[in-house]
Amino acid sequence: MTVSKLLTTLLAPFVLLLPLVVSPAWAETRLPLMTVYKSPSCGCCGDWITHMKQNGFEVKVQDTHNLNPIKMKAGLTPEIASCHTAFVDGYVVEGHVPASDVKRMLTERPAIKGLSAPGMPVGSPGMEMGDRVDPYDVVSFDEEGSVKVYRSYR
Template structure:
């Protein structure tokens, strides 16, 4: 995991900046996403409005899939973007309060995942207010998961 984060930091430097260039490093999150995915940018904006300093990195789908694999996110846990914060992976449309709780509790885990793209999750809000229930999963280092939060 340390080698993976170091590799991402070097990649970020090659792309024009430090991996975590925010003044408040506690809430600095780096997001890897497709440049054409609107909901990814909506999630990044949502995090910004909830106290995070966001560094969004556009990348190819192939590189994004490699980042997910190296970060411990199996295809069944994947969504459209991957975030990194304080050694944790944040996969998909995870609510800000769940990320803050993860950072406060510091479990021995890979991170959090909201697989797929559930309607009504942050960044996936619908104009008509339609939403569907979804779980935020805690991804353990052995690849297993448990429910971290229900929404």
């Protein structure tokens, strides 16, 4: 047996397994593009965008000096508003919502308009301040204006 035939015989099983090693079936599927509208001077928005990218989202950033028309079009009321507004796969994501909640929403596909972390809760993604973490809720909201707790952080 030639060396080349011997190598082919020995390596053939590993070559067949290569696609599983390079792109395992259990790997997370690609997340949809997220478009984020924010003020050009807002640092916490940039930190939240970094959080989303670190969690697998591709993010397109749109800086604007007037977020009000975007928030109004998204159906956001002052009670659930925050500093930045994002759109992903037909949903609205307002403020410092953790990536895990956005992924859950995209997986479960609830009949809601979107999620919000109202205000700017300390300790939420992008709003880290050392060890301080204030309790906050991520809420869901729908077309009729109904707001419900989606997940509580305590």
